[in-house]
Amino acid sequence: MLAGSALVLAAALAVANGHVRDTLPGQTVTAAYCDISNGTSEDAVLVAVGTPVASSVELHETRNEAGMVRMRRLDRIVVPAGSTVRLRPGGMHLMLFDADTAGIHEAAFVFEFGGGQTTRGAFEIRPP
Ligand SMILES: [Cu+2]
Numbered sequence: 285m286l287a288g289s290a291l292v293l294a295a296a297l298a299v300a301n302g303h304v305r306d307t308l309p310g311q312t313v314t315a316a317y318c319d320i321s322n323g324t325s326e327d328a329v330l331v332a333v334g335t336p337v338a339s340s341v342e343l344h345e346t347r348n349e350a351g352m353v354r355m356r357r358l359d360r361i362v363v364p365a366g367s368t369v370r371l372r373p374g375g376m377h378l379m380l381f382d383a384d385t386a387g388i389h390e391a392a393f394v395f396e397f398g399g400g401q402t403t404r405g406a407f408e409i410r411p412p
Pocket of ligand 1: 315344345377378379
């Protein structure tokens with residue numbers, strides 16, 4: 285029974301450790317981070333993310349190019365079969381535009397993958 289449950293959990297796309305950097309006063313752009321696990325036997329392609337606390341969410345990557353730290357937008361994030369991709373400060377992240385996190389502690393996020401699969405995650409709002 286336990287083994288069966290573990291197999292079901294492993295064979296899925298999951299988002300864990302999600303958190304949003306709370307917006308600074310007067311700012312409406314912020315970043316969010318999480319771990320995206322792909323327990324399936326096929327690569328998963330994250331194509332879109334949505335949350336009620338922002339009017340749009342972009343997939344971003346921070347890169348250090350010849351000493352200059354730059355962000356660029358990504359069309360997609362590939363999560364290889366059987367692995368976890370970690371979105372972290374200084375690396376890939378979610379960029380929230382027109383964000384409003386005032387007075388809330390948690391926000392719902394929906395992750396859309398190629399092929400129409402979706403998975404949800406509860407993101408904690410953390411002080412900046
Ligand atoms: Cu960014």
